[in-house]
Amino acid sequence: SDALRADPSLAAFAMERRVGLTTPTTLMLTLRTVEHIWSVERRESNAMEIARRAGQLYDKIAGFVDSMEGVGRALDQANRAHGQAMDRLTRGSGNVIRQVEMLRGLGARASKQIELDHDRHGDAPPLQGPEAAE
Secondary structure, eight states: OHHHHHOTTHHHHHHHTTOOOOOTTTHHHHHHHHHHHHHHHHHHHHHHHHHHHHHHHHHHHHHHHHHHHHHHHHHHHHHHHHHHHHHHHHSSTTOHHHHHHHHHHTTOOOSSOOOSOOOTTOSSOOOOHHHHTO
């Protein structure tokens, strides 16, 4: 207070250099103001970091969703290929199971027997009796 009374240009000089002048009366208020400004600055910095990390997380989730869609397409393709292979193996008049059962019926020696319930759709009845020998 005495310095400002002696040199009124001291306040302008301090402001030009970004220095705050305080008195014993205004010191606590000034310190609380500075603390509040720093607190706001930390929150803004945290908000920017949260936004950055949220963007990274979103990108990871988008990549995961793309991968899962690819897995779904691959599973569908594998399922179709499995169905086609099973059709060739078990369905239709010249299917592989019918052919090998006919060979067994003609006297092929085998120690195992093929389960005849592979046709889950019920298109053809299981081979039994004289049909198996055709």
